Amino acid sequence: MPLINLPAFAPDLLAAFERLETERVDTPVIQPAEPFLDIAGEDLRRRIFLTQSETGESLCLRPEFTIPVCLRHIETATGTPKRYAYLGEVFRQRREGGSEFYQAGIEDLGTRDFALADARAVADAMSVLMTLLPGRPLTVTMGDQAVFEAVVAALGLPVGWQKRLVRAFGEQSQLEALMLRLASPEHVTGLSPEIEALVKTGDDEALVAHIDGVMQATGYLTNASRAPKDIARRLKDKLALAGASLDAAKLDILREFLSLNVSLRYAPGVLDDFAASTGLPLDAAVQAFDARVAAFANAGVKLSDITWRAAFGRPLDYYTGLVFEITMRGDHRVLAGGGRFDRMMSLLGAADDIPAVGFSLWLDRIEHAIEEGARA
């Protein structure tokens, strides 16, 4: 049944998806809420439309398509690689615009050639937008969490600190705060003399036994999520981290990296220069980055349309590599956004490790842009 409020260009969109050899899928509008809150975090709760089934199960109106498409893939178990396309209504409160709007997109699940899959996602998004907005200049901003992770690792920080920095990637203010703290070593406070003495002896079993004893005595042991050995292990990790700091020179290197913002045409050279001038061992990350740039060129994307911004990322734990946004030149409204989310499928319960990359299109903004173009 055709929906009368579908954007007028929906048939063109579906034709484009077919041309791109994707498999069109639909998912129910009413979805279990748990996976969305679990994957995207509690922040989403305020923006989605929640209700309950008669039996008390939390349900919501589909707030986006990626999770339902991935779940459907896991349930139907049809094997990979698969490229799914979707077009349908989503329900989510936004700062700008209405709370029910159409989204369309492509999810590429299980393609093992990352460079090729990344490039194809950007190329597909660009080609669809160019079909819908012929002659309008588009520009892509991309980031790459893998390069940031490599830089942080190469700086020689303890793993715990690397994880903190990677977690904050994409949140400039959080990252700044972390870097400030890294400028001077911290001291662990709040440990009783008894525990400090125990830790100092290096006797792990005694420490675990002590924690175990306290948990028994306080009635925590039976239901505790964190076992005594978890607590002891992280306490030791933390004490190892406490002394860690970055000297001013290394912090400057990190800041310099985060300020990189260049056309993808020059990005491999800039990244090369950065690695050479700082002496950081970034070979593997640079190679993967360069392979993707080559794949972009092969996929027919103009490198001059893409800007690489080193600090661009999304601070959610399922994003792993490429992230990108497409806007019209000189306009802030994001028409398409996407990225690589290799951890999502296992988080959702897939038995195998399934790499994934995809994008979604903001159809109401595209519709608006088409109307503006018609008036101009």
Next chain:
Amino acid sequence: MTVTIALPSKGRMKEDASAIFQRAGYTIATVGNDRSYRGRVEGRDDIEIAFLSASEISREIGNGTVDFGVTGEDLVREGLARADERVEFCARLGFGHADVVVAVPEIWLDVETMADLGDVAADFRARHGRRLTIATKYWRLTQQFFSGNHGIQLYRIVESLGATEGAPASGSADIIVDITSTGSTLRANHLKILSDGVILKSEACLVRARKESHDSDPVVAEIVAAVRGVL
């Protein structure tokens, strides 16, 4: 125009609020019998008193159905989105002190700060097969503090409407966000407050609904000045 003030309908909060208004020159009397939910100020036909529960008061100020209310800052900030745009905290009244805090099991020796908690939350799923859970009735304050101030996204809230402190020991949540005044209940349940885990230092406040009509109302200005004058 009549100015309506919502006051707590029972307990210490009711007595303390009445005492402050008394000192400010407003003698509050209930209309009809002692249990009545309507009151008046002696000698003032232009002021009405409504006795409501503390959480109703924050809602009614948010709606603008009353002009003033005396209630805890925690309830206002939890109940209203963008509270400062909708209400004005005119005066802090010096009673009903309660801190909204993040508390974790005392035996989590490795967790002293929100940064520690962020580390634990990030690894939680991989180690325990689920997200870190927080028992609280303060959904909004928790979300703002965890995501907004500390960049912690990955946790789940478990609604708790009473005996929140017992949740970690009973296994219904890992940590809690709750109010505490002396900390003794937390200690009794073997919980500790994180060193940077105070979300809000709350107390009873005189709160005004932001209404345009208030700008030209001398009674509104008079009440604010009188209450501030006796603190």
